[in-house]
Amino acid sequence: MTTAVVSAAHRRATPPARWDRRGWLVAMVVVVGWSVSSAGVNPTELVNERGWSQVSQFFRAMFSPDLSPSMVELTIRETAVTVSFALLGAALALAIGLVGGVLLTERIWSPQHGPMTRGRPGWVTTRVLFALPRSMHEVVFGLLLVNILGLDPLVAILAIGIPFGAVTSKVFAELLDDVPIAAERNLRAAGAARLTAFVFGTVPQAVGDLVSYAFYRFECSLRSAAVLGIVGAGGLGFQLALSFQSLRYDQMWTFLWALIFISGAADRWSSVVRRRRDALAAEIHLDVRRNLDGRRDGDAGTVVDDSGPVGDRFLRLSALVCALGVPVAWWWLEVDVTNLWADRARQLAGELFSDAWPPTTGPGGFAELTTDAFDTVALAVLSLAMAFAVASPLAFLARRPASRRRGPGAMIRRLAGLALRFVMLVSRSVPPPVWAFVVVFVLFPGLWPGAVALAIYNAGVLGRLQGEVLENQDSRPARTLVAGGASAPGALTFATVPAVAGRFVALGLYRWEVAIRETVIVGIVGTAGLGRRLDEQTSAFDYDGVVATILALFVVTLVVDFTSAGVRRSLR
């Protein structure tokens, strides 16, 4: 009977429809429509015409930053602080990730022989334990820790390290579980202890991916460190907030240029490290294939220098810089771990926790909490829809051309690509709260200013991630079509776009999950949703309300994560 169905399907004159995808597409249109309507569509109620002069004032200051010697000195010092936050935060995240990643793998909980079981109590417990910190943005940790520790570098380090550690654990666990289990099974069967077999059989195969991801996390930490500064942790972000309060745009741009510089450098470093890693992985893979089947002629065109995985000088240097950077940053920030259990901190933490329990919904009751939760979802949907619509074409226009063609046309393209990449760098280096401050000049408070601010920021991040997908894309299908007579746009439509479309959407969904958490940081400038609520509650020391809001955020995050996972499954 099955064969009858199959044989009928291919006789159709049109391809069979993928109903799950159509379903998600319709759902997406509905959700975006609902988000737009809850944000409002009447321009006279939304746009503040008189704000444009301030916006242009802000951007004009871009070209005349305050470069007085004292300012420059301050900027350099604060840049070092922000970089140190990021480095120590990422190091903590990595440490947590290495332990948590192992604990979260399915295989570490699986019995000696026999099938993997997901239902083991130990596995479930650790999953739940790591889900809560993952659902909270760094700023939420920052706000709480500032109240306990005051202005202490530990605030930023812990605020970055804890949630990033939880995310890193989850990703590490997935990477480790992706490694074929055969090697580990054989070791275990030969009598090796569970952890020994894991460390010898599984970890070495995933090491490259783990390193690559750790570098991506550092890149994220840097942006996070800037945002944390704004809520009072110190560094460039803190100075940025001070200059904004006194409306010194020229000083703001001094700090922003510093942020753009370090953010650009970190992005570049991270992508070079990851590309080298990929090249090495590809090379290793190729070697295996060559040995397995002699068919592969040696002229595939990929020629990598013959230094092995450990021989790559750039990778070794990067590892060395990181290893030395951690103690240097520790010394520079004068980190004192004992502050964590100082009497004052313990007392404040005790007060905070006794205030915080049981959670209450506040005067607005459960209804207001629900409304705010829905606003948060709408905010994230709007911002990501806009970011995706802008970033996807930008990623194509901004990519580095693969061919070394010359001539005026190629020159213009290259310059345009460079300019666009710079615009995207600026849009992701300027922290979202700063974008929100600027957007609020021209948009009346509500959902839109937060959505636009997050959209600008996420377009920069998404454009970069999509650009990486494009640059790592196999160019052979497109080149074959062109060699067979296809035009460049034809090859783009038939080969490149369909090959990357799935990855683009998956990245958009991933950023949507992150955007839900990020709504908190634009909420701080009083835009909308659970973020504004959280900000009001923390400034009023209403900790039982804070806990209720955090729980609401947790629920929203879970729902969004599950939805996103469902859509991504339909993309495969």
Add this chain to the structure above:
Amino acid sequence: MQASRTSAGRSAVSTAEHAPLTVTNEPLLLFDEVSVEYQGMNRAAVSGLSFSVQPGERVALVGPSGSGKSTILALAAGLTLPSRGDVQILGVSSDVIGNRRHRPVRSRIGIVGQDYALVGPLRAATNVAAGRLGQWSLPRAVRTFVRPGPVDEIRRALNAVGIEDKIWERTDRLSGGEQQRTAIARTLFQGPDLLLADEPVSALDPARSEAVMAVLAEQAADGHRALVASMHDAPLALRHCSRIVAMRLGRVVFDRPSSDVTDEHLSALYLLDNQATE
């Protein structure tokens, strides 16, 4: 230019007569003292290579791995440029064939790569349809992308290689052999004057290899077009091709009509092969 007009709109595996080409004595492919050196390799991938392919010829490139067969095919497709020497493809130097104005010429080249070079997330039908991108305007191509073009012709091309039932499957869900046949179906649908195939039957079983080689050879049977294929199976090459070019270490060992190739020739090649690997 005129030749391209005649090839445009040619149907896939149809047996209908093709309009005769205006230039018949010109070789479809001409290699003149061609050498290719890759960075970091201690010897040239091919060196001092001169040969031509005339209309109607079915050329098999045979030889051990690393002998330069794939490089020759990449050169003939304009995908690799020679370090020295000149390659003329359908009368156009490969240095300039990538130019926009030579698109009509390029649309007469059919390529079955060793890596198939298909677009994984697309359906087999769309990958086959991509064979005519050189003949279609962009709006026409985009329309096809949404709704696969001449379905009957696509079906016929897939049927010729025995996978008509996979027409609506996602290409990356197909097996290696099915993907290889999809790539071949694409060139059948394209109907090129110069068909270049890098190990076109490497992933197929013997019976299927025989059938697919027959389909490919038939493409050059009308005397106006040519097939150049690299192959591992020398007897199969002898059965379906009119000329054998044997390669080793980037040089031609012998180049003669299939009817002249004896068992001694082939075993000499295998002997060299063994010596080379020792």
